[in-house]
Amino acid sequence: MSYANKANQKYSESKSNFVTLQQRLTSGLNAFYEKRLLGVVEEFKRRHKKLEKFADMHLCEAIMVPMDKILIDTTMQRAVNFEHVLDILVGFRETMVMAIQVYEDPDKPGYYIAWDGQHTAVALYILATKVFGERVAKLMVPIVKYNVKMRAEIRRNFILLNGDAKKPLDFVDTYQQQVYGVRIDGEDDEEWVATEQKQKYLEEAGLFVTHEKFEDHEEEGAFTLLADTIMSKSVKTRKDADATRMFADYWSIAGHKRPVDAKEARQLYEYFALCIEQGITIDEGYVLELVSFCKEYFDSDFSANGPFWDKVKLAYDAWWIPNNPDAELNKDGEPIVRGFTKEARCGLPFLIAQIKHSTSLKTPSYDATNGFKVAVKDLWEA
Numbered sequence: 001m002s003y004a005n006k007a008n009q010k011y012s013e014s015k016s017n018f019v020t021l022q023q024r025l026t027s028g029l030n031a032f033y034e035k036r037l038l039g040v041v042e043e044f045k046r047r048h049k050k051l052e053k054f055a056d057m058h059l060c061e062a063i064m065v066p067m068d069k070i071l072i073d074t075t076m077q078r079a080v081n082f083e084h085v086l087d088i089l090v091g092f093r094e095t096m097v098m099a100i101q102v103y104e105d106p107d108k109p110g111y112y113i114a115w116d117g118q119h120t121a122v123a124l125y126i127l128a129t130k131v132f133g134e135r136v137a138k139l140m141v142p143i144v145k146y147n148v149k150m151r152a153e154i155r156r157n158f159i160l161l162n163g164d165a166k167k168p169l170d171f172v173d174t175y176q177q178q179v180y181g182v183r184i185d186g187e188d189d190e191e192w193v194a195t196e197q198k199q200k201y202l203e204e205a206g207l208f209v210t211h212e213k214f215e216d217h218e219e220e221g222a223f224t225l226l227a228d229t230i231m232s233k234s235v236k237t238r239k240d241a242d243a244t245r246m247f248a249d250y251w252s253i254a255g256h257k258r259p260v261d262a263k264e265a266r267q268l269y270e271y272f273a274l275c276i277e278q279g280i281t282i283d284e285g286y287v288l289e290l291v292s293f294c295k296e297y298f299d300s301d302f303s304a305n306g307p308f309w310d311k312v313k314l315a316y317d318a319w320w321i322p323n324n325p326d327a328e329l330n331k332d333g334e335p336i337v338r339g340f341t342k343e344a345r346c347g348l349p350f351l352i353a354q355i356k357h358s359t360s361l362k363t364p365s366y367d368a369t370n371g372f373k374v375a376v377k378d379l380w381e382a
Contacts (some may be wrong), residue, residue, distance in 0.1 A: 002206055002220065002221065003208070003216065003219040003220055003221065003222075004203075004206045004207055004208040004219070004220065004221035004222075005203075005206070007208035007210065007216065007219075008199070008202075008203045008208050010075075010176075011176075011179050011180065011183055011199060011203075012183075013075050013180070013183070013184060015184065016073045016075055016076070016105070016107070016113075016151070016184070017073065017074045017075055018071040018072070018073055018074075018105075018107075018108055018111070018113065019071065019072050019074055020068070020071060020072075021067065021068075021070060021072070021121055021122060021125040021136070022125065022129075022136075023072075024072045024074075024080060024118065024122060025080070025122050025125060025126065027074075027079075027080065028079055028080055028082070029082065030215070033082040033086075036082075036086055037082075037086065037126070037130075040086050040089045040090055041089075041126070041130045041131055043090065044089055044090075044092065044127070044131055045131060048092070051131075051132075052132075053132050053134065054127065054128050054132045054134050054139050055139075057094050057097075057127075058094050059094055059097050059141065059142050061142065062099040062142040062143060062144050063099075063142070063143050063144070063145055064140040064141065064142055064143075065112055065140065065141065065143050066136070066137055066138070066139065066140060066141075067121075067124065067125065067128060067136040067137070067139045067140070067141050068136045068137045069110065069111050069112055070100060070102065070111070070112050070114050070121055070141070070143070071108060071111050071112070071113050071114065072113075072114055072118050072121070073105075073113050073114075073115070075180045075184055076113075076115055076151070076154065076155055076158060076177070076180070077114075077115070077118045077158075078169065078170075078173035078176065078177075079213075079214060080118065080119070080122060081119065081167060081213060083213070084119050084167045085119055085122055085123050085126070088119060088120065088123040089123055089126065089127070092123075092127075097120060097124070097142075098117060098120060099117070099142040099143055099144045100112075100114050100116075100117035100118075100120055100121050100141065100142065100143045100144070101114065101115055101116040101117050101143070101144050101146060102114050102115065102143045102144070102145055102146070103115060103145065103146050103147075103154060104145065112143055112145065114143075115146075115154045115155075115157070115158055116157070116158055116161060119167065121141070124141055151184065151185045152181055152185035152186070152187045155177055155180070155181045155185060155187070156181075158177065159174055159177055159178075170211055170213070171226040171227060171230075171231040172209055172210065172211040172214075172226060174231065175195060175199075175209055175226060175230065175231055176209075178191070178192040178195040178196065179192075179195060179196050179199045182195070182196035183196060191238075194240075194241045195230070195231075197241045197244075198230055198241050198244040201241070201244045201245045201247075201248040202223065202244065202248055204248060204252070205221075205248035205249070205251045205252045206220075206221045206251075206252070207221045207222075207223050207248060207251060207260065208221055208222060208223065209223050209224075209226065209230065210222050210223065210224060211224060212224065217259060218259055219259065220257050220258060220259065221259070221260075222259035222260065223259075223260045223265065224259070224260070224262065225260070225262040225265040225266060228266075228269075229243075229244075229247075229265050229266065229269040230244060239269055239272075239273050240273070240276050242272075242276055242282075243269055243272040243273050243276060246268075246272040246275075246282045246287065247265070247268055247269060247272060249282075249284065249287045250268060250287050250290065250291060253284075253287055253288060253291045254291045254294070254295070254300055256300070261301075261302055261303045263302045263303060263304060263309075263342060263343075263347070264300075264302035264303070266343065266344060266347075267302055267344060267347045267348065267351060268302075270344045270348055271348065271351060271352070271364070274348075274364035274365075274366055275364050277364070278364045278365065280362050280363075280364055286361060289359055289360070289361055290355070290359075290361065293354075293355060293358060293359050293361075297354065297358065297380055298311070302347075304342055308347070308351075309342050309347070311350070311380065312342075312346055312347055312350045313340060314378065315350055315374050315375070315378035315379070316337070316340045316346055316350075316372060317337050317340075318375065318377075318378045319372055319373055319374065319375065319378070320335075320337050320338070320339065320340075320372075321335050321337065323371075324338075339370055345368045345369050345370050345372065346368070346370070346372055348366050348368065349366060349368050349372045349373065349374050350374050350379075352364065352365075352366055353374040353376075353379060354374075354379050354380060357376060357379050357382055358379075358380070358382045
């Protein structure tokens, strides 16, 4: 089984998966963070010598329940961010501990399901077990119990409430929650359904969405550039799910055995989005020819140091210099070229011009914000 298939298996859950704080702590605690945690625990003991037992901490007063009665629903919480847990412990102040937000689930009578505050709960669990060496069944922690029966509503609250006052959700966290929301909760929100459709396309292509914090971003099929490709904060820049289908088809046909390069995702998503906006049909035949073109002309290498950007830079220089006769000169008397960047406003004009010049494919029109135009003489020969 490929790594992508393993990574995508989590979305096949059809119901909630409840785990204890101990299980949540150890689920992703690797050797690196184990050593970091040992150091943080010792530092906590040094800085808080007046605290001899867990009860010496004056936490906020809400409903107080035994720590071992708190469970985490792994399908409703982002993966534990150990950097955040360690930050909580390093900067620990009793007055900063907020009550853990919970609800009761009929499948787990007598337990409280934490839908927000898992990092606080895990940090308190570490203090109880590793600093004070106490039994969690005897320790009381503050909770706020919400009378919310619908998982989809709780999940939506989790996304909306994780703002500036807490560790903000990364795009990957929101992405995962939306996929879970559709597959587990039956959510029919239009944006969430579109996200789940994108996940299907990625799964079929052997791709999986991830982030550097999960430490699998260099695995084959890893897709990390979510901003303005798969996800977006703005409706205006949100890409249609069909752009993901096109990218997934491109990836499958290209047969790459590597992670997706961020600049590769950016250029192709912007290209496919333009095609969708301008009514250009992208079927399998189109993608086959596109893949063949990319392989022939620059080995499908959109990476920052690859041949694609070398050629784009030459074409940009050839356009910029005659259009800026008053440009500043370097010590050798040559014009200093300004404004080149390895982003869409420079890459797309070249990519579109080269595809139009070298293939029979219909290409979208694109006016770069910097005015960059590519002359035929500055393209690769067909």
